Amino acid sequence: MLCSASPLPSPPAGGTAASDHHARLRAAAARSDLPGALAAFVAMSSSAPASAAGPVLRTFTSLLKLCAARSDLATGRTVHAQLATRGLVAEALAATALANMYAKCRRPGDARRVFDRMPVRDRVAWNALVAGYARNGLAGAAMEMVVRMQEEDGERPDSVTLVSVLPACADAQALGACREVHAFAVRGGFDEFVNVSTAILDVYCKCGAVEVARAVFNQMPVKNSVSWNAMIKGYAENGNSTEALALFKRMVGEGVEVTDVSILAALHACGELGFLDEGRRVHELLVRIGLDSNVSVMNALITMYCKCKRTDLAAQVFDELRYKTRISWNSMILGCTQNGRSDDAVRLFSRMQLENVKPDSFTLVSVIPALADISDPLQARWIHGYSIRLHLDQDVYVLTALIDMYAKCGRVGIARNLFNSARERHVITWNAMIHGYGSHGFGKVAVELFEEMKSTGRVPNETTFLSVLSACSHAGLVDEGRKYFSSMKEDYGLEPGMEHYGTIVDLLGRAGKLDEAWSFIQKMPIDPGISVYGAMLGACKLHKNVELAEESANRIFELGPEEGVYHVLLANIYANASMWKDVARVRTAMEKKGLQKSPGWSIVQLKNEIHTFYSGSTNHQQAKDIYARLAKLIDEIKAVGYVPDTDSIHDVEDDVKAQLLNTHSEKLAIAYGLIRTAPGTTIQIKKNLRVCNDCHNATKLISLVTGREIIMRDIQRFHHFKDGKCSCGDYW
Known part of the structure; x- marks a missing residue:
């Protein structure tokens, strides 16, 4: 008997369409086509019957992951709405994916609301929230969630939990919490996972416990490139550039894959150590x-070469960059500034503007x-105005730099006005103003x-x-200087450095307390450096003490200047004491x-042109006029009592001594300034050495006979000459 065939059951309405939309969604998600994936998802949601909840839940996670990866909050909310209309939001898979999406779109509050509405939470949901809080800088909340997942739901953290919460420990500088996570990882055997151990050592580094991190690194049975990078970077960021570089070289030697992270750390280490090769x-x-x-990487290379004092190599890298970011320009400008190439830094800044960066x-x-x-007041005013136009003049770092700049341009009054106007004062802002007063000889105001x-x-x-000790030194405030030096450690727990000791020696030496200064050096808890003995030697010259000068100089020469x-x-100290054999020996x-x-030089800047003068130089195009004006000046100041101070010049006749003094670089610069500027204009010059006694006396009288104010910035401080007097009170 033949049996008749039974008809096939009809497919559910919309089933084929839903399947097609599902395929389209998966394909769009695979190629990161967010609009296409969304269209497929909406079409699938509208065509699929209510019984198709399972396929929807399995497919929509692809779309939400895409929204999370793109930080597309608007599309994520649209998907959320579609799920809500179908009553699927409470499903664990849906809620977890939504919480993850909101967290990655920087909406941790929305992620938490989705999480709190979940009737049942699994470990994946808890991990999503922990990671979300950590990613959004809410370290405390992330660590709290790890505790709650165990207390409320009895969920035991897994490797994903640990890797998620460890960055939060780093952000909070919670070394204790890191140790707890580490202990938990060891007990649970999670420390054998390379990503967990790497995260642990990274947190130890970021909490400053770099030696503990190294112990973790050494005990890792398996290390990947990320592990090496984390350890090398940890050394570099904790100031141990020597170990960072050594570990980098070992990494290269062992054939571990080198990435941009390890290269960046290695370049940083080379720059800090000054290791050019x-x-x-x-x-x-x-x-x-x-x-x-x-x-x-190329920006870091520029910085490395600059720190190794090879701005030429840095400039070569910079010029060859096909795409320069603002950081590229900043690195090159800063490198020039830090290496004394101020003119190049300013030119680069101008070029940066021309290129619309x-x-x-x-x-x-x-x-x-x-x-x-450069100390040009006109350029100082221009950059100040420019910072105002950029609305950056109240940035605490910019404002501090402006204060420091005005002080170094001889405009300490303007610097104080800026200081008074500051809405925020960082410690560096106070430091800049105190130092500014000190460098101008206003010690009491600085105090x-x-x-x-x-x-x-x-x-x-x-x-x-x-800064305050230096101010005391320049103003002869010995008692105040002693008090502040003691206060440094007693009241604030700050350990004095070599510069602090050198400044105290300078303070005592200037005041003629040479024996006390020498005794202070002998009692130093650290080995005195060249700067300390150099301050002592300068004081010995000032007060003509040959014996202590020899002691100081011998210690300096042992240190190899x-x-x-x-x-x-x-040699000058010996010459002043007529000890000619010793002069010859030193030479x-x-x-x-x-x-x-x-060689001593002085510069004067007029109309954006810098004019440099050396003692006795005749190569300036207006040399004839300069020497003629200078000869007239000498006659004028002699008429009001000028007598050349020839103590600093030896081995020549008296008339030659006077002639040599009269052609010192600062006198030539002043004469040129008088020729090129209108009566009453302030003349400002900069000198690379300490102004000599003769030029100091002469400049006071030049200010008197010409009615000009003359501002001189030498290597140590500012001198404001006006009406025959100097702001230093002849104490410098």
């Missing part, structure tokens, strides 16, 4: 592995010190400002004390060591 080898390596197209606060903080070094700073509750740092300034200073020693005296 090592830096060049890292440069060659990064080119071989194709990282020379990575702009962040908008400066930020870091750009200004990089270029303003260059303008401060008053320091006391005001303390009264506001602002805690001084090492730089603050260095790279410059001949201390030999010259000792011979200089020649054998290949040391040379730095």
